[in-house]
Amino acid sequence: MMKVAKFGGSSVADASMIQKVAQIIRSDQDRKFIIVSAPGKRSKTDIKVTDLLVELGKKHEANEAVDDVKAKIIERFQTMINNLALSSAIVDDIKDTIDGVLYDESLKDNRLDSLKAMGEDSLAKVLSAYLQSLGEEATYINPRDAGIIVSDEPGNAQVLDESYEKIYRLRDHKGIMIIPGFFGFTKDQKLMTFPRGGSDITGAIIAAGIKADLYENFTDVDSVYCVNPNIVENPKEISELTYKEMRELSYAGFSVFQDEALIPAFKAKIPVCIKNTNNPEKEGTMIVSDRKNPITGTVVGIASDKGFLSLYVSKYLMNREIGFGKNLLQILVDEGISFEHAPSGIDDMSVIIRKDEFPKEKEQVVIKRIQEELDVDMVTVERDLAMIMLVGEGMNSTYGVASQSTQAFANASVNIEMINQGSSEVSVMFGIKEDELEKAVQSLYHVFFENKIKV
Amino acid sequence: MMKVAKFGGSSVADASMIQKVAQIIRSDQDRKFIIVSAPGKRSKTDIKVTDLLVELGKKHEANEAVDDVKAKIIERFQTMINNLALSSAIVDDIKDTIDGVLYDESLKDNRLDSLKAMGEDSLAKVLSAYLQSLGEEATYINPRDAGIIVSDEPGNAQVLDESYEKIYRLRDHKGIMIIPGFFGFTKDQKLMTFPRGGSDITGAIIAAGIKADLYENFTDVDSVYCVNPNIVENPKEISELTYKEMRELSYAGFSVFQDEALIPAFKAKIPVCIKNTNNPEKEGTMIVSDRKNPITGTVVGIASDKGFLSLYVSKYLMNREIGFGKNLLQILVDEGISFEHAPSGIDDMSVIIRKDEFPKEKEQVVIKRIQEELDVDMVTVERDLAMIMLVGEGMNSTYGVASQSTQAFANASVNIEMINQGSSEVSVMFGIKEDELEKAVQSLYHVFFENKIKV
Structure with a gap:
């Protein structure tokens, strides 16, 4: 060894x-x-x-x-x-x-x-x-x-x-x-x-x-926690994570380390163990390429982060217009703005962007270009959004997770502004108002980690 | 008058x-x-x-x-x-x-x-x-x-x-x-x-x-029904719809008429009434610009359609790459393929396309271009998807709809492949396997129209 x-x-x-x-x-x-x-x-x-x-x-x-x-x-x-x-x-x-x-x-x-x-x-x-x-x-x-x-x-x-x-x-x-x-x-x-x-x-x-x-x-720290310890007191520790799960968790608020730093180890499929120098007897968290005993339908972690905004664009008959989505994203590329997600409906499209990518002064320019170049019916910006990610490989293959997670939001009286499921195989993403983040995460933790519900 | x-x-x-x-x-x-x-x-x-x-x-x-x-x-x-x-x-x-x-x-x-x-x-x-x-x-x-x-x-x-x-x-x-x-x-x-x-x-x-x-x-027909009558027997009739709702319903499986035909009337804000020549005493369905008495949190209709597929692309660190989404959509535009939605995760993106837009012979070309030009880790095509849209203005402003709809899928033991909520103000979209469409729609109808649950 x-x-x-x-x-x-x-x-x-x-x-x-x-x-x-x-x-x-x-x-x-x-x-x-x-x-x-x-x-x-x-x-x-x-x-x-x-x-x-x-x-x-x-x-x-x-x-x-x-x-x-x-x-x-x-x-x-x-x-x-x-x-x-x-x-x-x-x-x-x-x-x-x-x-x-x-x-x-x-x-x-x-x-x-x-x-x-x-x-x-x-x-x-x-x-x-x-x-x-x-x-x-x-x-x-x-x-x-x-x-x-x-x-x-x-x-x-x-x-x-x-x-x-x-x-x-x-x-x-x-x-x-x-x-x-x-x-x-x-x-x-x-x-x-x-x-x-x-x-x-x-x-x-x-x-x-x-x-x-x-x-x-x-x-x-003793290990990676399944949720931000600033939001939930003494949260459960994660004993095993896959690289993919770690990557998704790192995206929104998990700061044990920069996941990109581990790329060379990930590529060589070397297992990584997170341990505590002050408590080396603790097992810590293993991060592996593939889980030895695949668990289906389980949420392994809840990541959350504030500081997002949504750029909403609507145009009648948008979905008949080949290239509309591409043209909208091109404007963002031109302006050097990196976006996170771009879910679209029939006649509308939302682009989720980190706040620091989209300062107020750029907002004016981008909105003007969208109005003039794409001839849209409406373009608005909604600030102060938070994102919550439920992470777990195989989670999406059961119907329980969707209904239990939305129930958790309902229990906390938190309105879901956005759900993005199915684009990733490892995570489901929810967008909510920033000031409701804590109670939403607490409610999700309660449902998936305290109740030990089998999903 | x-x-x-x-x-x-x-x-x-x-x-x-x-x-x-x-x-x-x-x-x-x-x-x-x-x-x-x-x-x-x-x-x-x-x-x-x-x-x-x-x-x-x-x-x-x-x-x-x-x-x-x-x-x-x-x-x-x-x-x-x-x-x-x-x-x-x-x-x-x-x-x-x-x-x-x-x-x-x-x-x-x-x-x-x-x-x-x-x-x-x-x-x-x-x-x-x-x-x-x-x-x-x-x-x-x-x-x-x-x-x-x-x-x-x-x-x-x-x-x-x-x-x-x-x-x-x-x-x-x-x-x-x-x-x-x-x-x-x-x-x-x-x-x-x-x-x-x-x-x-x-x-x-x-x-x-x-x-x-x-x-x-x-x-x-006497009116627009709240669900496809081929899936649910004697479904409830819709007495009032907004243009936006009609537009979203028409998208997936509502074929009373071509909604685009009504554009001149919509633009002039003229109310439209759908009536039955054989039963003119029936009130029919009114399609209006704005609802007189706005109802919050109510699903007015369930539209559904088969014949979709999902093109799934994953690439490590995709979300750090400015322009990736745009470049992917550009390939589709080049090939003359109109897409419906393109939800994205951290390192992956799915593009939902109608089957007839993406025949098998184009599949080869598109996959090859994506692999070669975008250097992705994985690209796959999942065929035989159905889309279900829950439609209702103001529906998204309550937390009940998300939890009740996902519960309806769970009740029917139908796994949700995709959820797209928040990009449209009027609808939530679900992607499921084609052969589970009927039971999913029946379960949703039961939850939102038969139980008369106030959401």
Whole structure:
């Protein structure tokens, strides 16, 4: 068995967390490939190391004094090392590396991106030294040496396929490998960071490259919940999810991690496990390609999000007009507006758009173009909509889910503005008014998770 | 009060029907503008006069003997006239007119279209003569003299706006006017027939032109039913419908008349009444622009139709791809395929298409183009779908309808393949498997019309 374990920012925020991480690694000899984030916040008012590094880079660029910020960064690692009883030589190495990035002339075009990656890089050094101090055979492995080759896009690097062959060779490496997350190197050796969810991406790439049996993603929650815990108190935990379900849940309000970060692992069909660094005995949530025991007709999760609007267009005899839908969507494409869904009736069509894609100033332009170019009878915009998604593979193959979910809305006296079922095989989507979201979700949770109704 | 009354083919099929029509006209002095169809079938095995005229035209064109067919046509009118005790001079006039069309050199490019209109034209002459014989002041008015000016499109004439001013002058005409339906004249005096529902179109044009208070559409049913009578026995009658509701009902399986024929009346906001020539005392169904007493949350009708298919396309991260939906629809437009609806999920999209728009040979081409041009993960076609529409203005503003309708499907053990609610303000659409249509519709009827549940 080969496992890749990734530890997020809160899991490596200070020495005591690093001790927990070390214990988790040592408790399972299959955990050979370790990916780390940069140290996160130790308290609500704390600053993440990566944010300090960004500040450092910006001040340096503006020719402002950088000593204070640099001292804060070094101090974070110095305190860790002291509390872990490690040699100060590691801090000297971290300091030299940061100075190297800060004053290297050849990095001047891409300095900020390289600096941003120093939190992960430094933490990987600390963790490997700590594991060594405990008698483990542990090695810090730079992403360059690991074989993570990426495109030349600072802050948005994409892994190149040729990486995987190189990474596969890591399987022959002895002992535990500690690899900093969040970055890779271009073919000509330039450091590039990944987009959002960067350390998760590194973990997924390594898992795919070494053909891991499991990719463990350690966070600060016990598992993925079946509903937003801000809406329902102590909601049920999900023990198993499929990739497809995860993808649909992530769409509307599930923020355990960026689901797109996991694409490399998904493509290689490697199971992903979400676990809690503070509670590693808990089983967590498994995310798999296919469910071992397919369950039909079950809702596995309820996702919800606010911040949508609906653009409604009606035109008599619309459905006789070949190309009307296409022309309407073309106007949105022209204006750079990404839409979510476009359900249509006989003589009308609604386009669901995220609010931030459709600011008030664009509204005027779009409405005017629709009126003039498409000669419609009516075009209106309804703001303040929320979307709720019921997710579960095979859910759509039973008639119970439709009737029970609509009953749940009726129970909560919530009017359904929109239902979109059948376009996805994994989910049903409901549109309602934003201010009714909480009671609707609570009612759905009650019906599908508390009553344990067999559907 | 000014009323326009239109009588369909079955209402003027023989002398006894014409007597009924005359009685209806005479029973209400507001019925001044009468539009007639050509005589329809008197029995199941009978041939419509218009079909005989088409046969006559085709034989003439092919230089075949026409005497037999012509004799059949003349005989239809001769029998009528005998039974109505009218002068044979009318039959001579009808015969001369038909011969005129048949042998006029100037008509050679458009002879068939002119011939097709002779059934309506002849019947209008018979009816006005009969009304005169009863002592009424009745006049046959040719559409040219009525002012119906149309575009130069044989079989697909569109009324020109300038007609309405001319038609308005008919208000000053004394007595009852009998106008043949189904055709008008171009500016250079060429006869052109309307598309399907031709006599209904003439009625709607005259009603709009004279600014009628009511357009009565006499057919052979007592009213519009709230559900297809072939699926539910003796269904409830609808006493009032709005134009919008009628339009949505017509879409899927309501065939009392072509709703598009009524457009001129709808645009002029003239109420339309559907009545039965054989039972004129019945109130019939009123179709109005706005309901006098708006009813919220009520389903007024259930329409249903078979013969749909769903084209399902899935692609990972589809919703991040601006223009995907538009590009998919563009392929359909290129191939000349008109689609009905295109609901979309996160990473998938379904396009609902009528089967006859998407023959098997086009399926290959379209699927290949989608695969190659859009690089999708999956594209499949599901045939044999039926659509059910619940129709009612204001229905969507209550939460009861959604839960009760889905419950009705569950009661009938029918799985809902698709729900499309919210794109139309007047209807909710469900997609199910064709072979489950009957039991689903029966269950919906039971819930919304038999139980009289207040929603």
